[in-house]
Amino acid sequence: MTAVTQELTSAPSAALSQLVVGYLPTERNALAAQRRNLAQALSAGSPRPVQSIDLRMAGSPYRAFAILSSAEPWLEVLDRTLQEASDFQSDAQRGLWWGSEVDGEVVASPLAWVMPGSGSLKATFYEDLAALDPVVVRVREEAELAFWQHTGEQVSFLDLADEEDPRSTHPRYQRPATVTASVAMARLLGRYGIQPQLLAGHSVGELTACHLAGCFDLSELIRLTTAPFLGETLAVGAMCALIGDEAVILQVIQEAGGSVMVSNRNSLRQLVISGPAAEIQAIIPKAKAAGLKAIALKVATAYHSPFLEEPHRRYREALASTRFQKARMPVVSGLTTDILPWSEVNFSQTRALLDCAFIGPVNHVGQVRRLQELGMGALVDLGPTEKLSKLARDILDIQTITALGANPTKGSGRQGFLECLAQLHTLGYSITVPE
Template sequence: MDKQNLALVFPGQGSQKVGMLAELAEAHPIITATFAEASDALDYDMWKLVQQGEQEQLNLTETTQPVLLTASVAVWRLWCEQKGPRPALMAGHSLGEFSALVCAGALAFGDAVRLVRARGQAMQTAVPVGQGAMAAVMGLDDAEIERICQEQAGDGVVEAVNYNSPGQVVIAGHAGAVERTAEALKAAGAKRAVLLPVSAPFHTSLMRPAGDKLAEALEAISVSKPETPVVHNVHAQTEEEPEQIKELLIKQIYSPVKWVGCVQTMVDAGVEITVEAGPGKVLSGLNKRIHKALNCVNVDTPESLEKALAAVQA
């Protein structure tokens, strides 16, 4: 059954934590079965890492990306098993866009797990560790942030990269330029400008070498027309053509994530409920700030699954 006012959304990096989905896995074997499938694709015990590993290892980009994709796909499979309705639209934040494409039937799961590990490695090596930085900026409008980034860049790169919600934008680039810009933004009236604990300047023009590597990896991978339309980060629109989807995935690495636009596109299409499939509630919080009338629920525990199924059947 399709539900026209429902969208499923998939989280990106930052939502991972040791022990995630443990309760859900106890109640529903499909969770560990999905992790076992990913483990076979990557040749290590991913579930053991997620449950018993170190947070530091989980936070390494090349580990985080396959782990979060697997967690989201596992929750989607459980959703289907529980007879949750098919959404009218799907979307994911950064890495989450790959999760959305797997769940929409455009990418094979095994291919996607290997692909996002390669993506993570490419993103990590595009800029040497310590040379890049990201900072979250609160309480200043987008145009002002963009202007100050241009003003402060100097010989470096600093760009607005994640338009997460009204009044929350992430900037990224060379570490010195980001730190300088964060101070200038605070002086211009930003409530906060906080450096993020990440190891690379994601979604900046500095990530173009990673885009080239992803393009190579994508050459060997088959992409199909999505069974459920996916709203893409680059232009906040849906795309049906497989070759265009590949282009958007490459471009996404070095382009801003237009999350506000993605949510607005879903709302304009009649979406009233978003279900966040995967660990945490980051997107649920952002979605609510973008459009207060949205009913935003998440699924990462047995209780939240029950609540989400009740919300969509109401």
């Protein structure tokens, strides 16, 4: 099975077209037959500017799927694919992915969505994805309205990916902007028929996961992310990522003494530490001398540590007044690495775990492994960058589980999203096109 994505510019209007095509199975004659069927379907025309075609040959599982906005260029693309695909090798540069040849329909394993924490913003993110569907703009505007209602400030989340803007690292703005980006991507995937069976979030992304599971609405998500940091001052603190052998990292932390603590176990070779800024700065040369890579994080405070005493108090108050609904699907905790408990009538346990997770360490390694134990077949990183999908590849057996970024850090966000759809299609997840 193969999937192809292309993004072309048509002069003089520079309007972007889009395509996702998938085939089953990996046989040249099947591809050629589907090319002919697709050409016949396109020649019939369609009143819609974007159309979906799902073709099946009688008595066979062969299938072609297309999202497109014009006919002839795509037939040329398919012709080139037939000419170049003799090796049946996936090639991202050509926008080409091959799946396994199977008998009958592909049965997809449970799909997991993971949502990032603070600091995952990218310039042009909203502009790139808004070209695919207006739902992206609607989500952002709804979230900005909620932010104004809860804080009294009018802010455009479009501005917060600018590193020169001092608000870009302040958690009062960065956290709601980050969760909004993930919600926008989730709604966009939903418009194309992609829905998860499992959810998890890194740090504040766990609140995003709860929202997507139906536990509370978007306005409440924005309130929970902003409430802890509505005070006038931030707790002084810093964070640093230490990369290398975990045993060496822990030894360096122990020998340094002081108040520095592990705040994130992000992958098998990456721990993040939090603590007073002076102590974090002092540990960096010691880590490098021990052969570790040390990266000071661009954050405004020491997340996931007891230094957040006052923000933690405000967060607890916000949680206490939150009206929860029972989750529609499992949400895996980054604190316990188990599924958050949901009751029909009492949400005290869930509140307590979300409360503790605010200052407790994130065990992202255990969280992702738990998703794997629950049967996850593919993971999609719903962040403006692809940090979590890269971490997942370090944690998981990538021979059996595919980790995808729905919006790659480099290149066009539109193209990256379409590539994600194409790869999901090769894995057996059905794609539909918005009306």
